[in-house]
Amino acid sequence: MIYNCILIVLTLIPQFHASLEGVCDKDVKGCELKTRYILYDVNPPEGFNLRRDVYLRYGIFVHKLVQNNDINVKLVLPPWSRMFHWKRSEEPEHLPWGLFFDIDSMQKFAPVIELYTFFNELKPTYGDVIIDEVYILQHYQDMFTSGNFEDKMSIEDCNEQISTNFFHYDNITSHNIKCLSFHGFTSQLSSLVHKSEAQTILFDHAEVPLHDRFGDRTYWECRRSMRFNKELIFIANEFRRQFLNSMDEKDGTILPDDWRNEKLRRNALGGPYLSVHLRRRDFVWGRPKHVPNIKNAANQIQEKLHHLQLDNVFIATDASNKEYEELKEHLSNFNVFKYNPNKEVKKKYKDGGVAIIEQIICSYARYFMGTYESTFSFRIQEEREILGFPESTTFNRLCGNEEPNCEKTSMWRIEY
Ligand code: GFB
Numbered sequence: 001m002i003y004n005c006i007l008i009v010l011t012l013i014p015q016f017h018a019s020l021e022g023v024c025d026k027d028v029k030g031c032e033l034k035t036r037y038i039l040y041d042v043n044p045p046e047g048f049n050l051r052r053d054v055y056l057r058y059g060i061f062v063h064k065l066v067q068n069n070d071i072n073v074k075l076v077l078p079p080w081s082r083m084f085h086w087k088r089s090e091e092p093e094h095l096p097w098g099l100f101f102d103i104d105s106m107q108k109f110a111p112v113i114e115l116y117t118f119f120n121e122l123k124p125t126y127g128d129v130i131i132d133e134v135y136i137l138q139h140y141q142d143m144f145t146s147g148n149f150e151d152k153m154s155i156e157d158c159n160e161q162i163s164t165n166f167f168h169y170d171n172i173t174s175h176n177i178k179c180l181s182f183h184g185f186t187s188q189l190s191s192l193v194h195k196s197e198a199q200t201i202l203f204d205h206a207e208v209p210l211h212d213r214f215g216d217r218t219y220w221e222c223r224r225s226m227r228f229n230k231e232l233i234f235i236a237n238e239f240r241r242q243f244l245n246s247m248d249e250k251d252g253t254i255l256p257d258d259w260r261n262e263k264l265r266r267n268a269l270g271g272p273y274l275s276v277h278l279r280r281r282d283f284v285w286g287r288p289k290h291v292p293n294i295k296n297a298a299n300q301i302q303e304k305l306h307h308l309q310l311d312n313v314f315i316a317t318d319a320s321n322k323e324y325e326e327l328k329e330h331l332s333n334f335n336v337f338k339y340n341p342n343k344e345v346k347k348k349y350k351d352g353g354v355a356i357i358e359q360i361i362c363s364y365a366r367y368f369m370g371t372y373e374s375t376f377s378f379r380i381q382e383e384r385e386i387l388g389f390p391e392s393t394t395f396n397r398l399c400g401n402e403e404p405n406c407e408k409t410s411m412w413r414i415e416y
Contacts, residue, residue, distance in 0.1 A: 132198035151184035236360035246271025275365030298330030
């Protein structure tokens with residue numbers, strides 16, 4: 001009898017613990033794993049398409065944490081606020097990722113959540129979120145002068161003045177902020193997560209660590225999971241159909257509903273139009289050798305249209321109206337298209353959504369020409385790799401005024 005009682009008590013102890021605390025760190029049977037949250041943010045001036053690349057590093061980071069360890073972790077997506085290139089001053093802050101991307105699709109790769117979901121899950125008692133540990137990442141100050149590029153990290157004095165509020169919210173703060181000089185790959189941050197018991201960890205200046213392996217299969221899985229918001233795709237498809245005689249069935253660009261069912265192919269045909277990403281503004285003075293003037297760009301486009309025997313060209317651009325009109329004048333023998341959003345689309349999807357619609361339209365063209373070193377162009381090239389276009393139709397760019405027949409852009413081929 002006594003023996004039986006002891007046995008019952010002993011077998012109940014783990015459950016008692018689990019139900020007493022509700023959570024535990026390791027995957028003990030009957031014990032609910034504590035949810036831990038990784039947050040990250042990026043250097044404020046970085047543009048939308050570089051931020052998409054930073055996401056890949058952290059999406060892969062948590063994907064691996066979940067795969068390799070018995071910890072229950074979620075990645076909190078930093079909302080889009082005060083974007084340097086988005087000119088509309090009336091834009092609200094904290095635009096969620098779901099406005100631009102298909103979160104369900106992203107969750108098939110990594111356990112991502114929006115910041116507002118994080119608030120709801122954490123339910124801060126007094127309306128404040130105090131992040132347990134914050135690491136402001138920074139480059140080693142002497143790295144470029146000493147030429148020492150070995151992988152390392154250490155807590156050091158901060159190179160810059162730091163803010164104690166995060167994501168432009170007054171009520172997200174921390175009492176434990178450290179500057180972490182870092183050189184290495186994103187996955188090396190996992191040692192900090194494993195060493196710590198913190199429920200919430202924020203990595204700021206998350207662009208500092210490098211990709212674990214840029215362009216490998218896992219990279220592309222994460223990239224493929226980043227499908228756009230379905231409504232943006234619908235708007236782009238309508239434009240293709242109405243103005244560019246482009247439809248998936250005849251263009252050979254149908255993708256499975258779930259990115260996990262995609263397969264390598266190189267036989268996409270694309271709609272009967274040339275697409276061009278003509279990056280202007282800061283690129284005109286920032287990369288004068290590699291960004292052509294409008295007349296030169298028009299000549300290159302004309303030549304390509306002749307070569308491809310096409311009459312239609314779609315232009316994605318941040319050019320002023322004046323520059324765009326000049327381009328059209330030079331191309332008066334062809335049909336030149338640009339996407340002009342109506343009021344509702346502008347209001348709902350803002351500059352970011354409009355730019356994505358343009359990127360989608362570019363992705364489905366028979367042939368694409370981008371701008372030197374633009375991440376906006378790179379993301380279009382990736383989209384075309386996913387769609388299954390022959391590489392020769394994708395990795396092309398406009399040449400600078402003084403570099404006729406410039407080299408093609410680097411080919412970052414998709415891996416399955
Ligand atoms: O995306 P993005 O960072 O790529 O470009 P880059 C900056 C922003 O400019 C985009 C707008 O997010 C858009 O809001 N933009 C650029 C465009 N091209 C277009 C276009 O064709 N159509 C529309 N609608 N909008 C990087 C910057 O720009 O260049 C860095 O992110 C830095 O901060 C670097 O300035 C030099 O790679 O082109």
